[in-house]
Amino acid sequence: MNAEQAIRLIQERFGVPATGESPNRLEPLHLLVSVPKERWVEFARFAREELGCRYFSHLTAVDWKAEGFELVCRVENLEAGIGLTVKARIGQDPAPSLTGIYRGADWMERECYDLFGIRFEGHPDLRRILLPQDWEGHPLRKDYAVDTPHPPYR
Amino acid sequence: MSSEGAMPGARPGLAEAHKVIELGYGGNERFVMNMGPQHPSAHGVFRMILTLEGEIIVGVDPIIGYLHRCHEKLGEALTYVQYPTIASKTDYVAAMTSELTYVLAAERIGQVEVPRRAQYLRVLVAELQRVASHLLWLGTWCLDMGGALGGGATVFLYCFREREMVLDLFEALTGARLLYGFHQVGGTRYDLPEGWTGACRETVDHIDRRIDEYEALLEENAIFKVRTQGVGVISRELAMDVGVAGPLLRGSGIAFDLRRHDPYSSYEEFDFRVPVEAAGDCYARYRVRMQEFRESIRIVHQVLERLPAGPISSRPGVKSVGQVKIPKGETYSRVEGPRGEVGCYLVSDGGTKPYRMKWRGASFSNLAVIGHILPGHKVADAVAILGSVDPVFGEVDR
Amino acid sequence: MNDIVRAAVAAFVLLNAVILVVTYLTWVERKFAARLQSRIGPYRVGRPHGWLQPIADALKLMIKEDVVPSVADRPIYNLAPIVFLLPAFLIFATIPFAPGLGLADLNIGLLYFLAVSSLEIVGLFMGGWGSNNKYALLSAMRGVNQIISYEVPFILAALVPVLLAGSLRLSAIVEAQAGLWFIAYPVIGQLAFVAFTVATLASENRIPFDIVEAESELVAGFRVEYSGMKFALIQLAEYTHLFGVSCLGAILFLGGWLGPVLPGPVWFLLKAVLMFLLVIWVRWSFVRIRVDQILGISWKVLLPFTLILLMATGLWVALRGGGGVA
Numbered sequence: 001m002n003a004e005q006a007i008r009l010i011q012e013r014f015g016v017p018a019t020g021e022s023p024n025r026l027e028p029l030h031l032l033v034s035v036p037k038e039r040w041v042e043f044a045r046f047a048r049e050e051l052g053c054r055y056f057s058h059l060t061a062v063d064w065k066a067e068g069f070e071l072v073c074r075v076e077n078l079e080a081g082i083g084l085t086v087k088a089r090i091g092q093d094p095a096p097s098l099t100g101i102y103r104g105a106d107w108m109e110r111e112c113y114d115l116f117g118i119r120f121e122g123h124p125d126l127r128r129i130l131l132p133q134d135w136e137g138h139p140l141r142k143d144y145a146v147d148t149p150h151p152p153y154r
Numbered sequence: 155m156s157s158e159g160a161m162p163g164a165r166p167g168l169a170e171a172h173k174v175i176e177l178g179y180g181g182n183e184r185f186v187m188n189m190g191p192q193h194p195s196a197h198g199v200f201r202m203i204l205t206l207e208g209e210i211i212v213g214v215d216p217i218i219g220y221l222h223r224c225h226e227k228l229g230e231a232l233t234y235v236q237y238p239t240i241a242s243k244t245d246y247v248a249a250m251t252s253e254l255t256y257v258l259a260a261e262r263i264g265q266v267e268v269p270r271r272a273q274y275l276r277v278l279v280a281e282l283q284r285v286a287s288h289l290l291w292l293g294t295w296c297l298d299m300g301g302a303l304g305g306g307a308t309v310f311l312y313c314f315r316e317r318e319m320v321l322d323l324f325e326a327l328t329g330a331r332l333l334y335g336f337h338q339v340g341g342t343r344y345d346l347p348e349g350w351t352g353a354c355r356e357t358v359d360h361i362d363r364r365i366d367e368y369e370a371l372l373e374e375n376a377i378f379k380v381r382t383q384g385v386g387v388i389s390r391e392l393a394m395d396v397g398v399a400g401p402l403l404r405g406s407g408i409a410f411d412l413r414r415h416d417p418y419s420s421y422e423e424f425d426f427r428v429p430v431e432a433a434g435d436c437y438a439r440y441r442v443r444m445q446e447f448r449e450s451i452r453i454v455h456q457v458l459e460r461l462p463a464g465p466i467s468s469r470p471g472v473k474s475v476g477q478v479k480i481p482k483g484e485t486y487s488r489v490e491g492p493r494g495e496v497g498c499y500l501v502s503d504g505g506t507k508p509y510r511m512k513w514r515g516a517s518f519s520n521l522a523v524i525g526h527i528l529p530g531h532k533v534a535d536a537v538a539i540l541g542s543v544d545p546v547f548g549e550v551d552r
Numbered sequence: 553m554n555d556i557v558r559a560a561v562a563a564f565v566l567l568n569a570v571i572l573v574v575t576y577l578t579w580v581e582r583k584f585a586a587r588l589q590s591r592i593g594p595y596r597v598g599r600p601h602g603w604l605q606p607i608a609d610a611l612k613l614m615i616k617e618d619v620v621p622s623v624a625d626r627p628i629y630n631l632a633p634i635v636f637l638l639p640a641f642l643i644f645a646t647i648p649f650a651p652g653l654g655l656a657d658l659n660i661g662l663l664y665f666l667a668v669s670s671l672e673i674v675g676l677f678m679g680g681w682g683s684n685n686k687y688a689l690l691s692a693m694r695g696v697n698q699i700i701s702y703e704v705p706f707i708l709a710a711l712v713p714v715l716l717a718g719s720l721r722l723s724a725i726v727e728a729q730a731g732l733w734f735i736a737y738p739v740i741g742q743l744a745f746v747a748f749t750v751a752t753l754a755s756e757n758r759i760p761f762d763i764v765e766a767e768s769e770l771v772a773g774f775r776v777e778y779s780g781m782k783f784a785l786i787q788l789a790e791y792t793h794l795f796g797v798s799c800l801g802a803i804l805f806l807g808g809w810l811g812p813v814l815p816g817p818v819w820f821l822l823k824a825v826l827m828f829l830l831v832i833w834v835r836w837s838f839v840r841i842r843v844d845q846i847l848g849i850s851w852k853v854l855l856p857f858t859l860i861l862l863m864a865t866g867l868w869v870a871l872r873g874g875g876g877v878a
Binding site: 030054055056057058060062063072074078081083085102103104106107111115128129130131132139140144146 | 218219222224226227231392394395396397408410415416486495497499501509510512514518519522526551552
């Protein structure tokens with residue numbers, strides 16, 4: 001498996017192009033793929049089983065205000081040196097959970113839920129992880145009122 | 155825990171951990187023990203709710219977040235000039251590498267050139283930082299196993315004695331001992347002062363000799379070996395699946411080091427080995443780190459030999475916090491910190507502040523593994539395993 | 553009547569002497585450990601070398617607030633430090649510091665010593681249970697486990713000199729060493745001394761066997777809820793007990809008060825402190841063993857070893873004609 005094969009395979013199976021991550025970084029270590037939300041789990045399984053990306057690096061989200069949330073997940077094939085960043089626009093909807101595929105997704109999705117309020121369906125233990133359980137709001141949302149004084153947490 | 159703790163379909167071990175099971179006779183008697191957040195071996199503020207059967211751990215619920223400062227929101231609120239100094243507060247034991255991760259991301263999006271001297275200086279401080287951080291790890295880990303009133307404290311004090319010397323070097327270089335603010339977008343902020351290279355050589359050679367002493371003290375000690383060998387085994391499979399990094403990954407037999415496999419800051423120009431151990435237990439992680447000491451010291455020597463002359467930054471010194479603008483774009487930069495892959499996913503909208511910054515803390519991913527490896531071990535192993543994972547809670551909670 | 557008064561006065565003097573020595577042993581330990589760790593140790597309180605430090609510590613502990621957990625089982629909780637302390641003092645009753653200098657030179661001195669010394673486990677368990685704290689309970693459970701496991705090899709190792717001397721009377725054991733200290737007795741002496749030291753470490757809950765205290769897991773073990781004077785009593789008991797066992801080691805293996813030039817009691821104290829420092833040295837150089845490994849060492853290694861050693865000694869003494877070698 002090398003990067004060209006991976007790009008071709010992704011194009012065949014999912015019909016989406018895989019590109020370099022940023023303009024000046026086109027090395028095979030950093031492929032970037034956007035998939036529709038419905039195929040999020042399917043793609044993760046495909047990446048793990050067929051592209052050999054067994055290493056789970058991280059999972060997070062970006063709040064694009066009116067356009068809703070975008071999930072960002074990075075997995076890697078350490079032997080072949082392929083790093084794959086997968087993105088999916090989910091709007092304001094709940095997201096499917098990857099915990100069944102990568103065990104590392106457990107804490108990452110909890111963090112994402114905690115800070116963005118994205119509910120991951122199928123996550124076995126979706127609690128807040130960094131903030132107290134009775135915290136109000138999700139701080140990394142762009143509409144989170146940073147300047148409003150919050151009651152001091154006991 | 156509030157009511158939200160009991161999610162439908164929670165993991166079986168966890169659901170049980172939340173209710174105290176009555177002590178009864180004749181069966182397996184379980185009880186729940188809370189370790190932390192104030193606990194001698196909590197390495198900061200970390201709480202584990204252990205379900206025990208006698209001395210054996212059958213369930214563990216790790217609770218983090220006591221040190222949460224929402225660095226990712228801070229990253230969105232502070233400019234590219236301001237944030238590097240704050241970045242050092244994520245992993246405060248390895249502040250140099252945290253700063254480096256952030257400025258690398260900004261430089262990559264902005265395509266900012268970094269002078270070769272600055273690149274070498276970055277390697278130099280990163281490796282010295284690795285030595286200092288590993289010294290702290292060795293000391294605290296032995297403290298966990300040997301007790302603050304025993305042999306552990308002896309190793310701890312020895313390690314601190316040597317760590318002070320590295321901190322003295324950093325103090326001469328940056329004026330600070332813990333959080334440096336050494337890096338900036340485009341290079342470094344300080345150049346080496348007069349006579350620093352000589353002092354640095356002496357220090358690392360001295361530490362090199364001391365490491366022989368530590369190895370003699372620990373590896374020829376049967377008690378140390380029985381406490382670490384075969385304890386807390388992370389399989390290759392689990393290591394990849396959870397995404398542990400650094401010495402944990404290499405201690406599980408996976409030869410992956412970003413300095414070798416995704417070089418940054420001209421690491422490809424240096425000659426060093428990537429130590430790997432196959433066993434995956436605490437002792438393997440210990441061996442990996444002990445060898446990394448030596449490799450770091452080798453790199454420091456190489457940098458000092460070949461340090462090129464020239465400017466230390468491609469940008470003039472900043473006069474206002476909004477002076478650095480980064481074009482639209484996104485990237486993921488990563489650095490091999492002492493605890494593994496420290497990553498920064500940066501999205502820029504063309505302004506003076508990032509639009510979104512995700513911090514992939516090595517400690518966060520590393521700590522996630524303990525829920526998988528603790529069950530089946532004794533209580534005493536829990537602290538040994540936690541220490542061998544080497545979490546820094548500033549980075550876990552960010 | 554006169555006898556009773558005399559005994560009471562002697563006991564009072566001895567008790568205070570022991571407390572004083574033990575208090576200063578903590579200072580010796582801190583200085584010794586500091587040198588091992590390339591530190592200076594106590595220095596400020598009383599120059600030179602902080603010699604007033606133990607007094608300052610004692611005063612501080614005495615005037616500290618005594619916090620009792622609201623859920624503690626109060627009678628047991630309050631009684632535990634005293635129950636823990638009593639046997640530690642009682643063992644000194646039978647120790648001969650020099651010929652004729654001792655409270656009671658019982659003809660079953662060693663038996664008395666071993667029996668009373670193991671009573672401390674009662675206080676330990678009371679403290680662990682009465683605190684109503686899970687760390688304390690776990691620690692008390694470990695303590696019972698460990699002390700029961702190690703009393704047996706401890707006694708077996710201590711019986712080797714008894715066989716060699718042919719008496720349970722401690723002064724007789726010392727006198728039997730007039731020619732040769734038992735630590736220098738070929739093969740048997742050294743093996744027994746090693747076994748005795750290991751068993752001492754374990755039954756005194758010293759690192760590497762200090763799973764009872766285990767402050768990195770169980771914070772401070774059974775004493776986690778104690779503060780102020782009660783904590784001081786527990787601490788005093790631990791050190792007194794350790795010193796008592798060091799005295800026993802000096803008697804059994806190092807020839808008690810025997811020695812040239814210096815007077816007997818000085819020799820005795822020197823040897824006891826040497827034993828004490830040996831334990832401290834081990835303490836500050838090793839990491840802690842796990843509970844299952846500790847029990848494994850006791851039952852699988854130390855117990856068979858001491859048993860065989862005792863039988864071999866018995867055989868040797870019988871071959872020599874019995875009645876000890878003296």
